[in-house]
Amino acid sequence: MNKIPVVFTFDKRIILGAAVTIKSLIDTAKPETEYDIYVYHPDIDDKTAQEFAKMCEDTKHSITFEYISTERFKGAPINKGGSWTEIVYYRLLIPELLPQYDKVIYADTDVLFKGDLTEAYNIDLKDYECAAVAMEPNNENMLCHKYFPENKNELTYISSFIIFNSKKMREENFVSRVFDIIKTFNTRLKFFDLDTLNLACDKIYSLPYRYGVFQSLYYTDDWSTSEEYKFLKNVYSDDTLKHEVKNVIMLHYAGNPGKPWRRKYIPEDYKAFIERIPKTLKKYTFRDLRKRLFSKV
Template identity: 55%
Template structure:
């Protein structure tokens, strides 16, 4: 049995999506894969935690919830909407999981389509983490903000990360992230992404199929994708087609919005919404309002 640690970070505002992500993760696990799932959160109730534990009961997988003090990131920039302190929690993974030398992190606005044992086996020797390239890193960047402090050739998404946590602990990754927040904080736009890209040492590139954007599946021609303007400089249309044909993770970033905010979500995601245990269908007023005014 192969045990793979996977971390999610979320708060009480995004319970249904988080449950769907976790359920799809374990549904796609191979028979020899065992997921050790960790949730870092600021405010998930014991009642909701029990609902998650119930969802995994009877499986070979395990889930652990760890509350993180909000003041860990009191000096970090954040917004009133989705970009609150929880987006920074992934930075703490090397500290909070000292028992593991390699860990997977994933955002929760995703649907897993494949087992993660292959990507978990990626050799990270000499690299701090592995991620999917989002854009060429230059002053002409259009989808992300350019920082002269970022010395990497590419800007990497932080929504799926394969972390070399042993390397991170040995080389002061967390301290470097807090130093970036202190020095660059007022200029950060995509808070966690910008911080981690600037702070990191070597980053190993992973296949695009681990961040298969939803727009890949919504446009007949790739050129119609909002992200194509920067993706075309990294990926050929053949590579985009390959990610579309065999996605490991569909990531619901960008237009037309999160699937739980759509009147007509994708059929595969809708199936999970319909099968979600009642105790985990905790949609917020903001969710309902966004769905009401969404034209899709």
């Protein structure tokens, strides 16, 4: 039995996306895999949590909802009125939140799982505090991410899928360092949690790109219009990218053409999972409906 703790952090604005993500995690698990799913949130009501729990019925998996006040990150830079609120920082509390685990996986909720996470979870992180997917070389010529001279990593890593070496992180006072960085860098942080993670950890294990394939590379073989390809090619060869896309484990709906549930034409693989989740979790916000109304793709 492979028992794997997986954490998600979201609020009531992304119920549908989170439900699809969690349903795809459950449905792509191997028979011997058991996921302990944890959701940290600021505003999910009990009724909604119970609907999520229905997806785990008659499976080996479990799901637990835990409240965290946004006040925990009062003063941290956020995108007011946008998607990047205090919740983006919640993932950085994981070593502290789950002291019973030596290792924990975190994933975003705008993703679709295409495979089991056991292989990733079993990676020996040794002296690495965490593992993530590299995006581009860490230097002054970065195309997408912000360069920090204080960041000592050779590469910049995305925070959409992280394997926390929680035992080591607790020993190294990682969470305390996170708050120090937020206080010290504050308005200099552009990609809030991503920048904080890269500044807090100076030794990050590079996961295969299959754990963070962007939609702009997955749904077409023509990458010439992909903004993500422009910086990814500085880390990965085309052959490597093609191999990883073919063997994708986690498909990430970041960048264009937007979140799938907000699009006029929803990708068939994503639509299939929308149809599998409980009807009560198919919640569209006004922002979702507005974006879908004006969507051309």
